[in-house]
Amino acid sequence: MDTQHIRNFSIVAHIDHGKSTLADRMLELTGAVEQRDMRDQVLDDMELERERGITIKARAVTIWHEYRGERYQLNLIDTPGHVDFHYEVEKSLQACEGALLLVDAAQGVAAQTVANAYLAIEGDLTVLPVLNKIDLVHARPDEVAEEIEHSIGIDATGAMAISAKTGKGVSEVLDAVIREIPPPAGDPDAPLRALIFDAIYDEYRGIIVYLRVVDGRIERGERIRMMGTDKTYDAVEVGCFTPKMKSTGALSAGEVGYFISNIKRLGDVKVGDTMTHFRGPEVEMLPGYREPTHMVFADFYPTAAGDFEGLREALETLSLSDSSFSYEPVTSDALGFGFRCGFLGLLHMEIVQQRLEREHDMDMIQTAPTVTYKIRMEDGTEDEIHSPGQLPSPDKYEGLLEPIARATLLIPAEYVGALMQICADHRGTYVRQEYLSTTRVQLTYDIPLAEIIYDFYDKLKSSTRGYGTLNYEIVDFREDDLVKLVILVNREEVDALSSIAHREQAEQRGRSIIKKLRKEIPRHMFEVSLQAAVGARIIARENIAALRKDVTAKCYGGDITRKRKLLEKQKAGKRRMRQIGNVEIPQKAFLSVLGSAAEGK
């Protein structure tokens, strides 16, 4: 295919602004998918994605559109919408020359709209603003166009107004893609360079690598080399997505498609890596390749203490299809053997946890997530701390540093006061405030990541009645007066319930954790005491009164089976608990360390 007739683009949008719906309409319109085969949202295909309505992994599809009598190949590359998957968005955009900036004309610009738009602009993409949902009576396209101009600084006067739902304007969008977005610039005759912008694990086909050929041409049967990992593979199959995989035998400069070889583990393929011919001419690597950074850590322990191996297997299998979390064995005094896992963010953590439970039937205890801390030693060296349990006693280090996130908040103007208070309560430092329009404000604060994880996001949502949006990136590690908040159950320290908090917040947090534990931990046949402590000082305490009476009055021959089943059910309920000393602690209690997040579930 000659590059003049190729366009590579993606759609960037805030969650729920209609990206999947628009993609579906495009597929329908171009005949890639027959109307009757049309499941809603063809591009999202993991079960969890469907359920949560978020796109986790990027997908790509090739469609054909006629413009002024000529046929064009359009490659639509889908991008994840959530901040956790920032790096993947970046890589998907790198495979494109243009992006549609899709904004809900009723809701207006949201935090991820801005974040993703900036990514596109930084990547030198042609950005075409599109206002969606104009069929809604409360759509306000003019105002939203103005918001786009203010927040992103691109000209939105000519923004297309469409309804992805009814299909109105979608064909014009495709025309604009061809007209406005430049064709790929690569040289088909140069040595091969292809960008790996995604990879997935397929149960039947193994690893499927998504690539964008930048220069040259790749054919089935050729031997290739991944420049970053320095691994070589045979191209067993090469093709494009229609959206089903269709083998084409070759892909050339400008084209987008897939590559299959005998790659076993997802970890062997690095998103952002460059593919070239094995023993071909020297070429320069495509820019921007890096390993994912884990910002959030949590420990997983099998509920049944012996099931460590089962959990290891499950994590191993899962890592075939998600290479962006890490895991390493840990031991906890309270919980025994388990794994400390690193995630891109909170959502990513939840997804991994749910997949382990659903796809691998694991019963696990998960500790509250924590961020990476750094301790500074006397000699100036620094060490990373991935769990409160790892923190040495204060005399062993000089300073404790925590990651700081630059948070961009987009909120309706009336909530500015409330939000500033929340930011202050969460140790935020004011950076700037901008009015995007008369009704929407963009606030920028530097906030410790730990605060965002603790309950900031929930507070933001509840105090703006769901209209506030958040995006953040880590900008710094900063020292602060941080202490270890220890929780004792029946006077025994439970490392899995400990956390790191700012000294001034420790007392209030300690009280709130103890209160929640009191609710979560069932009564026992003896009194259970709960305490929170900083150093040697007890800052909060509660007791759970002993269970006094629990007895079945009648039990004769006709009752035995039924009553036994009732008791067994009670016992099964305890399977999701962990015994610490004599005390059974339910899974949920381990999340009490979080703020409001744990209560909502």
Place this chain on the structure above:
Amino acid sequence: MKTAGDESSTGSSIEPPRAGTPLYVHVPFCAAKCHYCDFYSFAAVATDSEGFVPLLMREAERRAPLEPTTVFVGGGTPTWLSIVDLEALFDGLDRITGFRRSAAEVTVECNPESLDVAKAARLLELGATRLSIGVQSLRPEILESFGRVHGPRQAFLAFDAARTAGFDDLNTDLIYAAPGQDIDDWEQDLERVLGWGPTHVSAYHLAFEPGTAFERWRQEGKLARAGEELELAFFERTHARLRSAGFEAYELSNFSLSGRHCLHNVNYWENGPYVGLGPSAVSRVGRDRFGNARSLETWRADVLAQAGPAWSERLSPRASLGETWWLGLRTTRGVSPEEARATAGFADEIDPSLAEARALVEQGLLAERDGRFALTSRGLPLADAVAVRFLETATAPEAVHES
């Protein structure tokens, strides 16, 4: 759910009971349905019992053990049946099993509205040795709230009739911790009943069982449980009062004068074998436990078709071991680990129940004496919480099926 794999537990291959196996007979008819009752029983009209006894005999011919050591005719209300029906029942059973010569104890459950001297005397002649009378309460308002059809006076008259007819072993069934019940009133009631001179008292704290009117009303907020502290006070007061009257609390809810335990029930708590006849009746024979349909109509059809049981289960030795401990710990006599292993057919080297028992001794909930483990006074009201520790959940019972 029947599958080829669990043939071993279906009716056809359940072994016949050994001679001497205790026998239970269920009569589902009552004058009215009590609001707390979850037995299979219903307010019956005369025609309901037509053909009932002959059908029971057909079932007995197929399944009843020879020479049972104990017999318990329960329900429901067996005395709801006419004297003619009762004669047919007892004569028939004796013809089939020979219980009159073999059984050391033959209990019949009665309710005050259907027991007079004539019926009691006839029951004695028919082979009953012991009557259990549903008194429940001596407070008219509580009896009414229970949906009972008799008053306190009628209860006394029934008891007196049984005595007059010549019964020596008499049990009274009582319920405490009813919604709104005063604990001192309860103690007085208990006092009065003791004054009648029963040899045995079954005193149950009121339970809100699924499917009962009481449970429904509780969920609707029309009734409330007494609350843990009050229930515990009732429990302890009941135990104290009966003990001081010379009654032994030989099981959590059962009290008797010396030597007057209900042998039939003791067998349940020892996890022994038994055969049950009649709708909803359950049997345990060998490793299998199985039951009849909880419906008069279905039971009737099953008996006529000579069908297997409506459900059955076969516990693994490990699960059976846990069950044996659970049941045994309900009794004052407690559990001997060796006996429990033998009962359950558990042959492994390591006895998981024993470890559990020792841990509970540490916690002061069990005590060990002469090689037997039993609940301490602190453990008694926590019997279920203790029981849960012994039950197994890791592996489900082998081959449970319901059809």
